[in-house]
Amino acid sequence: MIVELPVETPFVKGHGTENDFVLLPDANGALEVSPGQVAALCDRRVGLGADGVIRVVRTDATDDPAAVAARGEAIWFMDYRNADGSLSEMCGNGVRVLALYLATHADVDAREPLPIATRDGIKTVTFGEVGITVDMGTPSLLGETRVSVGEQSWTATHVDLGNPHAVALVEVGLDTLPTPLPAPVYDEATYPHGVNVELVSRVGAPEDHHVAMRVHERGSGETRSCGTGACAVLAAVATADEAPRGTTYVVDVPGGRLHLEWTEAGTVLMTGPAVLVAEGWVTLAEEAVAEPVEEPVAVPS
Ligand SMILES: N[C@@H](CCC[C@H](N)C(=O)O)C(=O)O
Numbered sequence: 330m331i332v333e334l335p336v337e338t339p340f341v342k343g344h345g346t347e348n349d350f351v352l353l354p355d356a357n358g359a360l361e362v363s364p365g366q367v368a369a370l371c372d373r374r375v376g377l378g379a380d381g382v383i384r385v386v387r388t389d390a391t392d393d394p395a396a397v398a399a400r401g402e403a404i405w406f407m408d409y410r411n412a413d414g415s416l417s418e419m420c421g422n423g424v425r426v427l428a429l430y431l432a433t434h435a436d437v438d439a440r441e442p443l444p445i446a447t448r449d450g451i452k453t454v455t456f457g458e459v460g461i462t463v464d465m466g467t468p469s470l471l472g473e474t475r476v477s478v479g480e481q482s483w484t485a486t487h488v489d490l491g492n493p494h495a496v497a498l499v500e501v502g503l504d505t506l507p508t509p510l511p512a513p514v515y516d517e518a519t520y521p522h523g524v525n526v527e528l529v530s531r532v533g534a535p536e537d538h539h540v541a542m543r544v545h546e547r548g549s550g551e552t553r554s555c556g557t558g559a560c561a562v563l564a565a566v567a568t569a570d571e572a573p574r575g576t577t578y579v580v581d582v583p584g585g586r587l588h589l590e591w592t593e594a595g596t597v598l599m600t601g602p603a604v605l606v607a608e609g610w611v612t613l614a615e616e617a618v619a620e621p622v623e624e625p626v627a628v629p630s
Contacts (some may be wrong), residue, residue, distance in 0.1 A: 337612055341430055342377060343605040345422030347584025351379045351611075352430055357627035358390030362613065364414025369614035371412035371549075377611060380549045383423050384408035385430065388446050389477075397481050399446030405431060406446040411548025413624075418448040419491040421556015425461040425603040428454040433605065436583070449491025462600040465490060465557070468564035468591075477514040477592070478545075479507060485526070486565035490597075493520050494561035497567070498526045502599075503530050503543050508541060509551040517627035523547040524625060527558045532581060535570050541581040543575040550623055553584030560597045 331492060338360060341352040351370050353360060371379045388396040388406045396406035407427050409420045424445055427474040432439040436611045439456040453464045471487040483497035495515055499506075521617065525546050532539040542562050544555040559580040567576060577590045587601040 337610045340377065340609060341434070341605055343426040343430065343603065343630060344584070345554065345556065345603045346582050346587060346601055347424045348422035348555060349379045349553075350418075350420075350423050350426055351377050351382045352427065353384045354430075354434070355384050355386045355529070356390065356435075358386050360384060360386075362410070364410070366415040366613045367410045368412065370611065372410045377616075380412055380552045381417075381423060381545065382410045383427055383460055384410075385427060393448070394450040395450070396446050399444075403446040405435075405437075405449050409447070411546070412550070413548045415548040416448070417492050417548065419452075419465075419557050420447075421463060421465055421490075421558075421560060421599055422554055422601070422603075423556070424452050424454060424463050425556070425601060426605070428456070428461055428463075429603040432456065438575050447491070449507065452517040457591060457600065461603050462598055462601040463556070465560045465597045465599050467595045468560060468597060469528045469569060474516050474519045476524075477530070478526075479511055480501060481506075483528075486553070486561075486568075488561035488564050489521055490557040490560050490564075492557055493522065493524045494527060494558055495520070496529060496558075496561050496565035499528050499530055501530070502595060503528060503541055506543065510545045512550075512625045513545050513625045514628055517629050520627065523627070525555060525558050525561075526625060527555070527562050528585040529562050529566065532579075533571050538567075538570070538572065539579045539581070540566055543583065545625060547625065552581035554587070556587065556599055556601070559587045559589060560599055563591055563597060567591055 431437040443454045469489040485497040486496040489495045529542045544558045
């Protein structure tokens with residue numbers, strides 16, 4: 330009798346401000362990971378546990394259109410999946426963790442800017458003394474919307490960072506909101522593909538340019554940080570503050586602190602930490618055994 334052995338694959342586990350990821354090194358594009366396998370890897374009881382999975386593949390070894398478009402400009406592609414197995418365009422914390430992985434495990438010179446291809450185009454990463462900085466591109470402010478969590482409802486700013494966000498400046502202390510955050514209710518017409526919801530309060534006076542946020546991520550539930558979310562918060566709050574370009578903001582998240590600048594050129598520079606915590610081999614489950622993520626609830630407008 331032939332017994333088929335389970336498929337084992339190498340992994341690296343890392344986080345940026347406690348937004349954690351399983352990285353699957355796949356330079357030559359040999360790995361096919363199903364949504365069920367991603368969900369099982371991310372499950373915190375039966376898997377490794379993570380907010381998302383990053384398949385690390387060369388742009389010339391995958392036919393993802395974003396990777397194909399980036400060939401010649403970026404060697405590496407961030408194939409990002411949320412904890413429920415869904416794809417996302419971008420992950421601001423994940424791209425720093427991926428950059429650290431490449432600088433320590435691949436032929437990447439950390440003294441040079443590193444272009445990384447994502448489904449939201451190429452992001453350039455630089456390694457500095459106080460953290461890793463990513464040029465996150467230009468945020469688009471797309472007007473007002475509304476989000477609710479439980480009984481509470483707020484006006485929110487619709488911001489696109491390649492992925493969709495709703496940023497609400499709430500009047501209450503963030504620690505008075507339920508933990509974990511229940512799935513927010515949002516307008517389905519505004520966000521046909523779901524939304525990441527950031528709830529924000531100020532730390533100090535508006536002129537301190539310092540805020541705190543909690544986030545409920547599309548496809549992952551409440552997480553300890555969201556890099557694209559922090560950039561969306563910067564765009565919404567700096568606009569409300571009428572802050573001139575070049576002003577820097579500090580965004581506190583449950584898992585740490587991110588530093589942001591909306592530059593004269595219109596792009597957002599985000600600086601924060603990245604940590605690699607473990608590496609080894611993992612068996613990719615044949616079927617999803619994970620709990621489903623509680624998704625935000627879409628309501629027709
Ligand atoms: N945590 C990430 C964002 C991950 C993707 C997001 N959940 C989505 O579906 O758009 C970040 O640091 O930006």
